[in-house]
Amino acid sequence: MNLKRFDLLFVRGSSPLARLIQGVTNSPYSHVAIVLDEYHIAETDWRFPLQWNHNSYPPKQIDVYRYRGELESWQEEAMTGFIRKHIGTPYDFWQTNTNGLYLLTGVPIQDAPDRINCSETVDGMFAAAGINLTPDAIGKVSPADLVKSSKLQKIA
Numbered sequence: 039m040n041l042k043r044f045d046l047l048f049v050r051g052s053s054p055l056a057r058l059i060q061g062v063t064n065s066p067y068s069h070v071a072i073v074l075d076e077y078h079i080a081e082t083d084w085r086f087p088l089q090w091n092h093n094s095y096p097p098k099q100i101d102v103y104r105y106r107g108e109l110e111s112w113q114e115e116a117m118t119g120f121i122r123k124h125i126g127t128p129y130d131f132w133q134t135n136t137n138g139l140y141l142l143t144g145v146p147i148q149d150a151p152d153r154i155n156c157s158e159t160v161d162g163m164f165a166a167a168g169i170n171l172t173p174d175a176i177g178k179v180s181p182a183d184l185v186k187s188s189k190l191q192k193i194a
């Protein structure tokens with residue numbers, strides 16, 4: 039597959055936590071990772087801070103989404119800069135948990151400003167380029183919210 043930088047890999051996880059996220063958000067996806075190049079991704083989950091990884095997701099476990107528009111070079115630089123700036127940022131458990139509570143009970147989502155979760159990273163990265171993927175407050179989104187964005191299209 040021809041992956042491009044800033045393509046998004048939406049992952050259908052199978053761990054107990056992944057199943058919980060899928061259930062609470064009513065979505066097949068438990069995780070989202072950002073493509074850096076054909077072989078590398080940036081991602082964070084409860085086990086590790088935002089980091090660069092080899093893309094080792096089996097194709098059958100992921101769907102690939104791409105921004106519909108053309109990114110200008112300043113936007114690509116802003117998005118790459120966002121990732122660079124946040125490499126090493128710890129995972130935002132509190133935000134993930136309260137996002138789940140929000141969906142179940144309406145209690146507001148709590149955003150720890152110095153921590154990020156997977157979908158918050160994606161939303162923040164596009165926001166750095168002036169692109170709002172969803173009508174929700176920046177970062178207060180789940181993978182399920184992101185795939186509903188009219189600015190993204192599924193390519194694989």
Ligand SMILES: [Ca+2]
Binds near residue numbers: 153
């Ligand atoms: Ca946060």
